[in-house]
Amino acid sequence: MPTKKANPAAVEVGTVAKAAVAQPTLTSLRGVADWQEAAAWLRARGIEDIECITPDLAGVPRGKMMPSSKFTSNTSLALPSALYRHTISGEYPEETESFRYEPRDSDLKLMPDLSTLSVVPWETDPTAQVICDIVNTEGNAVAYTPRNVLKNVVRLYNERGWKPVVAPEIEFYLVAKNDDPDYPLHPPKGRSGRSILGGQGYSIAGINEFDELIDDIYHFSEKQGLEIDTLIHEEGPAQLEINLRHGDPVELADQVFMFKRTIREAAMKHGIYATFMAKPMQGQAGSAMHIHQSVVDIDTGKNIFSQKDGKPSKEFFQFIGGMQTYIPKALVMMAPYVNSYRRLTPDMAAPVNTAWGYDNRTTAFRVPVSDPVARRVENRLPSSDANPYLALAASLGCGLLGIMNKIDPTPPTDESANEGAIDLPRDLLKAVSLLEEEPALAEVFSKEFIGIYAGVKRGEFETFMQVISPWEREFLLLNV
Known part of the structure; x- marks a missing residue:
């Protein structure tokens, strides 16, 4: 039976390798070349779960966890676009002329970069992790996401x-x-x-x-x-x-x-x-x-x-x-x-x-x-x-x-x-x-990145301004 290949345009996470894999890079600590090697690499280590992660604007890992069998079986992974528009404390700032929410809060797709595949050594169950790029439903890179901002530079x-x-x-x-x-x-x-x-x-x-x-x-x-x-x-x-x-x-x-x-x-x-x-x-x-x-x-x-x-x-x-x-x-x-x-x-x-x-x-x-x-x-x-x-x-x-x-x-x-x-x-x-x-x-x-990033940062500042600090209580409480 021929091996089914991943289709980037369809933004599929991967396919199960049905054919035998010739000499996969099983000894690699970090990264494999393709989905066939990924399937063999996971089997060789008895990996049970996969963490598909990506950095948000703050650099916080976001994503989804799944069984390794689903990772290599045409599973499509999606995140809401609003994920890149909330503050470090989880609030969603008000819209401005340059900071807008996607009207439908449409899906963004996680596209695993297999060169980053590695184990998660602190987990008790055999677990692996992979860093993902963010693409839209047409498979195009989303310019305002952090990894893509750097890739563009x-x-x-x-x-x-x-x-x-x-x-x-x-x-x-x-x-x-x-x-x-x-x-x-x-x-x-x-x-x-x-x-x-x-x-x-x-x-x-x-x-x-x-x-x-x-x-x-x-x-x-x-x-x-x-x-x-x-x-x-x-x-x-x-x-x-x-x-x-x-x-x-x-x-x-x-x-x-x-x-x-x-x-x-x-x-x-x-x-x-x-x-x-x-x-x-x-x-x-x-x-x-x-x-x-x-x-x-x-x-x-x-x-x-x-x-x-x-x-x-x-x-x-x-x-x-x-x-x-x-x-x-x-x-x-x-x-x-x-x-x-x-x-x-x-x-x-x-x-x-x-x-x-x-x-x-x-x-x-x-x-x-x-x-x-x-x-x-x-x-x-x-x-x-x-x-x-x-x-x-x-x-x-x-x-x-x-x-x-x-x-x-x-x-x-x-x-x-x-x-x-x-x-x-x-x-x-x-x-x-x-x-x-x-x-x-x-x-x-990109103007889109700057508009989104500036809106989030202003939102974080407004949240900070709601907090009364010890300095204010110490020097203003009884003196002003």
Whole structure:
């Protein structure tokens, strides 16, 4: 009996492989080539359930779970379009001229990307997961969904014969369990039985406090085919950072998406929380998601940021000029919540400028010391609460606009760049307005995405404004 093939136009999840599969990639930890290999891969591992997941605007995994037999049997998976129009707290904002709901709340289809298939190592029953793209009922990519926003930016590079390369660094805090949001967060107790204090940057002893948890992070990551480059202790109490190997932007965004889930699950196993809030604890450093970026020529594999003689190229400087010009206007894609702007304040180990410099960590855009072949620019502005797909899209898109429009950067900064005026929007509403007002960003990210994203962010701000803070009760209750 001939094998029935998946029909992308019909947006089918897959078909059962009726014919024998010739030498499938059964040993692969992450990803298979086609539906025949997927069926064999699932059988070889005795997988019972499949989680079909996709990031929403916040980067939260959404999707459906099903038996593995249905995953490979023509099952069509759908989600409502309203899923991409609700806030982080679940509200649905009022419509505006640019923020509209789909009148029928029509279905969007989940299209599994089989290159992301992997096991879910923390589940007790044999379970697998796969990241899905979002398409409409005609099988066309839905432009405003996060993975497609990033794919479109990568496509703009590819059209010019280039391929962007990124390496994210993700900071996060471990915190003691806290089921009452009115109380501040505190670092958990480590193996010594004491809560770790701040000032532990690059401390091996600080990492050793959580040896068993870190072992689980490594174990879970290995089972999913996720590769950690390095892990360090950062400045904050129980603040860690994971660095990932450089690679394709969509693949690295997928990894950050999965790492966040993995780290949270590992922490929960040990009775603590892992948080990617930008500023979880008052008086402590915030958590960033630094992004190292370079661009290579597809045909030659050469880094276009370097000339043949090893000197920086014009594209290198124009990329920086584009980031300086456009990232303040796209900052809401890298700092998406009210809390994000608590991190971007003076004297809190985060840049509040648009300066660049060589090996200067006070600048927003740092050029690390490297050989010409590895010349790159580190964007230090994104916070770890950002959706990785949107943060990477914003950073790469702004750099590309600089090359397209031949924007020269300012001179590099040799001194501290954080001692002057703040060059960035100071709050969420201002950042949203800047995103909407810049026509060049609509060309890169689409007007539809910007309208939906801005509407959701304004809705989140209005929800935040309904909450009375401890500061208001402390200083206004009896004094005004």
